[in-house]
Amino acid sequence: DTEVTQTPKHLVMGMTNKKSLKCEQHMGHRAMYWYKQKAKKPPELMFVYSYEKLSINESVPSRFSPECPNSSLLNLHLHALQPEDSALYLCASSQGFKGLSNQPQHFGDGTRLSIL
Amino acid sequence: DAKTTQPNSMESNEEEPVHLPCNHSTISGTDYIHWYRQLPSQGPEYVIHGLTSNVNNRMASLAIAEDRKSSTLILHRATLRDAAVYYCIPLYNAGNMLTFGGGTRLMVKP
Numbered sequence: 001d002t003e004v005t006q007t008p009k010h011l012v013m014g015m016t017n018k019k020s021l022k023c024e025q026h027m028g029h030r031a032m033y034w035y036k037q038k039a040k041k042p043p044e045l046m047f048v049y050s051y052e053k054l055s056i057n058e059s060v061p062s063r064f065s066p067e068c069p070n071s072s073l074l075n076l077h078l079h080a081l082q083p084e085d086s087a088l089y090l091c092a093s094s095q096g097f098k099g100l101s102n103q104p105q106h107f108g109d110g111t112r113l114s115i116l
Numbered sequence: 117d118a119k120t121t122q123p124n125s126m127e128s129n130e131e132e133p134v135h136l137p138c139n140h141s142t143i144s145g146t147d148y149i150h151w152y153r154q155l156p157s158q159g160p161e162y163v164i165h166g167l168t169s170n171v172n173n174r175m176a177s178l179a180i181a182e183d184r185k186s187s188t189l190i191l192h193r194a195t196l197r198d199a200a201v202y203y204c205i206p207l208y209n210a211g212n213m214l215t216f217g218g219g220t221r222l223m224v225k226p
Binding site: 031033042094096098099102104105 | 213214218
C-alpha cells in the first residue's frame with residue numbers, strides 16, 4: 001500500500017470527453033508532482049507544485065490542466081486528449097522542492113489512461 | 117544535467133547478492149544520488165540515496181566511488197520480490213526534480 005492515493009486506477013475516455021485524475025497524500029508534504037509513463041519507458045515529469053503553486057511545467061500541452069486545491073490534493077484535468085496520450089499517469093509527493101534534493105519522493109500506483 | 121549510464125538488464129539468483137552499477141561521470145559536488153525501483157504494475161519506490169559516504173538502510177546499501185563518478189546499489193540477498201527496474205538518478209541544482217533514465221531491469225531466478 002502506498003501513502004499517495006490515486007483515483008481512478010483505470011480510465012477509458014473518448015477524445016471529446018472531459019475527465020479528471022485525483023491524487024491525495026496526508027504526509028504533510030508541500031511538493032506534489034505529475035509524471036507520465038508510456039509502456040516500457042521511464043516516467044517523465046509533467047508538472048511540479050510547491051506550496052500549492054505551479055513551479056514547473058515541462059512544456060505539457062494545454063489539454064492537460066493541473067490544479068492543486070490544497071496541500072493534500074492534486075488534480076489533473078483532461079480535455080480533448082489524443083490517442084497518443086494513453087499512458088500511466090503517476091502522482092508523487094515530497095517534503096519540499098527547492099533545496100531539498102536529499103528528500104525522497106513518494107509515488108502512487110498511477111492511473112492507467114486509455115484514449116479511444 | 118548529470119547523465120547516467122546503467123546496464124539495460126541484469127540477472128541474479130534468489131538469495132544471492134546483487135550489485136547494480138551506475139555511472140554518473142558529469143555529477144557535480146552537491147548532487148545527491150538517488151535510487152528508485154519500479155515493480156511491475158506499481159509506481160516507483162524510493163530505495164536509498166547518498167552524497168559522498170556509503171549508506172545502508174533496511175532495503176539496500178549504496179556504495180559511492182571516491183570520485184563520485186559512479187555508484188553501486190547492493191541488494192544483500194535478492195528475493196523474487198526484488199525483480200524490478202532500478203533507476204539511478206542524480207538530483208542536480210539542489211532541487212527535487214527526478215529525471216529518469218532507462219534503468220536496469222533486474223530479473224531474479226528462483
